[in-house]
Amino acid sequence: MSHSPRVLSIQSHVVSGYVGNKSAVFPMQLLGLEVDFINSVQLSTHTGYKNVKGQILSEKDLADLIEGLTLNDIDFYSHLLTGYIGSKSFLKQVATVVKHLKQKNPNLIYVCDPVLGDNGKLYVPEDLVEVYKTSVLSLADIITPNLFEAELLTDIKITDVDHVWKAIDVLHSKGCNTVIISSAEISQNPNSLSVYASSRTGKVQKLSMELKKIPWNFTGTGDLFAALILSWMHKSSNDLKQSLENTIATLQAILKRTVDSINCGGDQIVTPQQKELKLVQSKDDIERPKITYKAIIV
Numbered sequence: 628m629s630h631s632p633r634v635l636s637i638q639s640h641v642v643s644g645y646v647g648n649k650s651a652v653f654p655m656q657l658l659g660l661e662v663d664f665i666n667s668v669q670l671s672t673h674t675g676y677k678n679v680k681g682q683i684l685s686e687k688d689l690a691d692l693i694e695g696l697t698l699n700d701i702d703f704y705s706h707l708l709t710g711y712i713g714s715k716s717f718l719k720q721v722a723t724v725v726k727h728l729k730q731k732n733p734n735l736i737y738v739c740d741p742v743l744g745d746n747g748k749l750y751v752p753e754d755l756v757e758v759y760k761t762s763v764l765s766l767a768d769i770i771t772p773n774l775f776e777a778e779l780l781t782d783i784k785i786t787d788v789d790h791v792w793k794a795i796d797v798l799h800s801k802g803c804n805t806v807i808i809s810s811a812e813i814s815q816n817p818n819s820l821s822v823y824a825s826s827r828t829g830k831v832q833k834l835s836m837e838l839k840k841i842p843w844n845f846t847g848t849g850d851l852f853a854a855l856i857l858s859w860m861h862k863s864s865n866d867l868k869q870s871l872e873n874t875i876a877t878l879q880a881i882l883k884r885t886v887d888s889i890n891c892g893g894d895q896i897v898t899p900q901q902k903e904l905k906l907v908q909s910k911d912d913i914e915r916p917k918i919t920y921k922a923i924i925v
C-alpha cells in the first residue's frame with residue numbers, strides 16, 4: 628500500500644519570526660507534504676532577542692497529544708522531524724514517540740536534527756548529549772548535526788576533512804543511514820562554509836560542498852535545512868546529491884533575499900528582527916530552486 632507523505636514535526640513555535648516549526652512547516656507544505664506539528668515550546672521570539680517569554684510543553688503533554696492521535700487511529704506518519712529539544716525528559720519521551728510511530732509504520736523515516744549547540748558552545752543542558760547518543764541516534768534514519776554537534780555525538784575532535792569522514796562513519800555505525808553535516812567551518816578559507824553528506828544505503832555516496840560564508844549569524848537556517856532535506860529526499864526518492872543541491876539553492880536564495888532586505892547604511896546595528904528569514908517572500912525559490920552550488924562526489 629502506498630501512502631502520501633505525512634510528516635509529524637516536533638519543534639519550537641515562535642509567535643514572531645522564523646525558527647523551529649515556523650521555519651520548517653511552510654516549506655514542507657509548499658513542497659507538497661502534509662504536515663502535522665507539535666510545538667515543543669511556544670515563545671514570543673527565538674532566544675537571540677533581548678526579552679523572551681512563553682510556555683514549554685511537558686513530556687506528559689507530548690504523550691497526551693500522541694495518545695489523542697492514537698485513540699483516533701490517525702497516528703500513521705511517513706516522516707517524523709525533530710529539532711531543538713530543551714530537556715532530557717522531553718527528549719526521552721520523543722524517543723518513545725519514535726518507537727511508537729515506527730511500530731505503526733515500520734517504513735517511517737525519522738529525520739533528526741540533534742540540536743545541541745554551535746561554534747563550541749552548548750545551548751541545551753549537557754545531559755541531552757548522552758540521550759541522543761544512547762537512545763535517539765539508533766532510531767534516526769537521517770541526521771543533520773553541525774560540526775560541533777558531530778563532535779559531541781562522536782567524541783572526535785574534528786580539525787580536518789579526514790576527521791569529518793571518521794565522525795560520519797561513527798554516526799553511521801550508531802545506526803543512521805544518512806548523515807549530513809549541515810555546516811562546518813574547517814576550510815583554510817575563513818570566508819567559506821562546508822557541507823558534508825554520506826549515505827550508506829541505496830546509492831552509497833559521500834558528497835561535499837563548499838559555500839561562500841555570509842559574515843553574519845542567522846537563526847532558523849538549521850531548522851530550514853532539515854525540513855528541506857526531508858522534503859527533497861522524499862521527492863527525489865532518496866537522491867542525496869539532488870536533495871542537497873536543491874536544499875542549498877533554496878537556503879542561499881532565502882539568505883540573499885534576507886541580506887538584501889537589510890538596508891544598513893554605515894555602522895548601524897542590525898537587529899534580530901531585521902535578520903529574520905524572508906521565508907514567505909521566497910515561495911518561488913522553495914518550489915523551484917535554481918541550483919547555484921554543485922555537490923562534489925568524494
Ligand code: ATP
Pocket residue numbers: 740741742743744745771772773774776808809810820822838839840841842843844845847848849850852875878879882
Ligand atoms: P543545527 O544547529 O540545527 O544543526 P546548523 O548550525 O548546521 O544547524 P546553520 O549553521 O544555520 O545550521 O547552517 C545551515 C545551512 O544554512 C548551511 O548549510 C548554509 O547553507 C546556510 N547558512 C547558514 N548560515 C550561513 C551563512 N552565514 N552564510 C552562508 N550560508 C549560511
Ligand code: PLP
Pocket residue numbers: 639646647668670672673674675711742845846847848849850851
Ligand atoms: N528554536 C528556538 C526557540 C530558538 O531560539 C532557536 C535559535 O535561537 C532555534 C530553534 C534554532 O535555530 P537554528 O535553525 O538556527 O539552529
Ligand code: MG
Pocket residue numbers: 745773810849
Ligand atoms: Mg550553525
Ligand code: MG
Pocket residue numbers: 742849850
Ligand atoms: Mg539549529
